[in-house]
Each structure stands twice: as structure tokens, then as C-alpha cells.
Amino acid sequence: MKLYHVSKSRSTRILWLLEELGLEYDCEAMPFGPEALQSPDYLAINAFGKVPALIDGPVTMAESVAIVQYILDRYADGALEPDRDAPEYGKFLQWLEFGEATLMGPVANIMLHGQFLPEAERDSRSLERNRKTLSAYLGVLDEELADHKYLVGNDFTAADIVVGYGIFALKLFREMPTGFANVENWFERLSARPAYQKATAA
Ligand SMILES: N[C@@H](CCC(=O)N[C@@H](CS)C(=O)NCC(=O)O)C(=O)O
Structure with missing residues (x-):
């Protein structure tokens, strides 16, 4: 997985989650501001020009909470969430x-x-x-x-x-x-x- 991260921004949620789960990842640290986030290269990854964005093989996605849910679904094996059939x-x-x-x-x-x-x-x-x-x-x-x-x-x-x-x-x-x-x-x-x-x- 490759995480696009700006220090102390919402991508911190994803870093925190990846660290809690002990998963391997690459972190692409970027400066805050339009030069990086509105660059054509970054807009091709996240057309909204915001962080976080995640690339996982064929999957490219944005939205921090969606990324949290995706990582839990794919890689957490039930950790950090209640049983799905529990109230x-x-x-x-x-x-x-x-x-x-x-x-x-x-x-x-x-x-x-x-x-x-x-x-x-x-x-x-x-x-x-x-x-x-x-x-x-x-x-x-x-x-x-x-x-x-x-x-x-x-x-x-x-x-x-x-x-x-x-x-x-x-x-x-x-x-x-x-x-x-x-x-x-x-x-x-x-x-x-x-x-x-x-x-x-x-
Ligand atoms: N709902 C989005 C919000 C993303 C967002 O607004 N990220 C901020 C950093 S905390 C950002 O990239 N701002 C850059 C900008 O708006 O130019 C999410 O949860 O991922």
C-alpha cells in the first residue's frame, strides 16, 4: 500500500491505523499547499486534490473514512472493530x-x-x-x-x-x-x- 500523506492532516488517521495494525506500507510525504496537491501528477491520483489518498495494487482511492473501512475489510482480520454481527x-x-x-x-x-x-x-x-x-x-x-x-x-x-x-x-x-x-x-x-x-x- 502507498499512502499519500501531509503531516498532521487527515492522512494521519491512515498512518495511525496502519501502525496500529502493524501493516507494511510506503508513505509519500508531501508538503501542504497547491503546488503538490494540485499538481497534474497528484490530481491523477486524487482528482479532489486532497489527502489522504491510497494506492493498493489496482485500487486508488480517497476519503479518509472510506480508506479506514477498506483497510479494515481487506487487512485487519477483525481487529479494531466489533464483530460485524454484534449489536x-x-x-x-x-x-x-x-x-x-x-x-x-x-x-x-x-x-x-x-x-x-x-x-x-x-x-x-x-x-x-x-x-x-x-x-x-x-x-x-x-x-x-x-x-x-x-x-x-x-x-x-x-x-x-x-x-x-x-x-x-x-x-x-x-x-x-x-x-x-x-x-x-x-x-x-x-x-x-x-x-x-x-x-x-x-
Ligand atoms: N473528507 C475528506 C477531506 C480531505 C481533506 O479535506 N483533506 C485536507 C487535509 S486535512 C486537504 O487535503 N486539504 C487541501 C486543500 O483543501 O487544498 C477526507 O476525510 O479524506
Whole structure:
């Protein structure tokens, strides 16, 4: 497998997963920005011009959560997910999708309107709205984590990787709101994992 990676971007999820599973892979580290991501060579691999992208033999694909599911299907032999016929499997899929489809909406907005856009293009009302939305989401996560160690019961799964990346990004850009003790304790458990440390340093 060959992973196209930009340091600390969403491709960190895939590195983290590959490291947790102990799989062999090549990592093509790229700089962030249009020069690399919008180059004709890279657009031929991922026409969206984003990371991650994965090449595995005849398979070329984008979208971090789809890549996580693909690697679990093909190479994990049941690791890092509940049994597919167990009731927890539904919740596992829910958190997996939540991590990108729901959580990253406000996270990306807060990054843009809080830091990345030129001052004149930032929208403070949108920023405030998204900070409220983020806090509401973190409140749900905090309750969910009140009585178990990981998102799906007491076993670490790939859903922790996908959602945990969102918390990593918030902390990286100093946008993690305070007051979510269960989320903090859970994230501390995640960040103690050697695979997390290797992936987030790359
Ligand atoms: N939903 C996509 C989002 C991919 C994405 O937005 N990646 C960012 C890095 S975290 C990117 O490549 N941005 C470059 C750009 O938008 O120019 C996924 O989960 O893979």
C-alpha cells in the first residue's frame, strides 16, 4: 500500500491505523499547499486534490473514512472493530462516520474563520455558531465516554482513531474548548499509544 500523506492532516488517521495494525506500507510525504496537491501528477491520483489518498495494487482511492473501512475489510482480520454481527457494530459505524461527516464540519470552519483565512474574509458570526455546535457535539461525546473507556465500549477501535484525529487537530491549533473531562481522559489514553505518537510525529 502507498499512502499519500501531509503531516498532521487527515492522512494521519491512515498512518495511525496502519501502525496500529502493524501493516507494511510506503508513505509519500508531501508538503501542504497547491503546488503538490494540485499538481497534474497528484490530481491523477486524487482528482479532489486532497489527502489522504491510497494506492493498493489496482485500487486508488480517497476519503479518509472510506480508506479506514477498506483497510479494515481487506487487512485487519477483525481487529479494531466489533464483530460485524454484534449489536455494537452499528454504533461503531456511527462514530466512524461522525468523526468526519459531522465533527469535522465545525472543526474546519473554526480553523478557517479563527486562523487560516485573511482577517478580512473571516466571519465572526459563523465562527461563534460553529464554536457552539462544536461544544454541543463534544458534550454528547463527553456523556458517551462517561461510563466506558472508548467510543464503542471498553475496546479501542478504528472509530477512536477517526474521532480522535478531530480532537488532535483542535488541540494542535489550540481550539479545544475546556470543560469536557471525559473527552480529555479518553484523548489522553489515545495519545499514550505508540501508533498515535508515530503517526502524529510523521
Ligand atoms: N473528507 C475528506 C477531506 C480531505 C481533506 O479535506 N483533506 C485536507 C487535509 S486535512 C486537504 O487535503 N486539504 C487541501 C486543500 O483543501 O487544498 C477526507 O476525510 O479524506
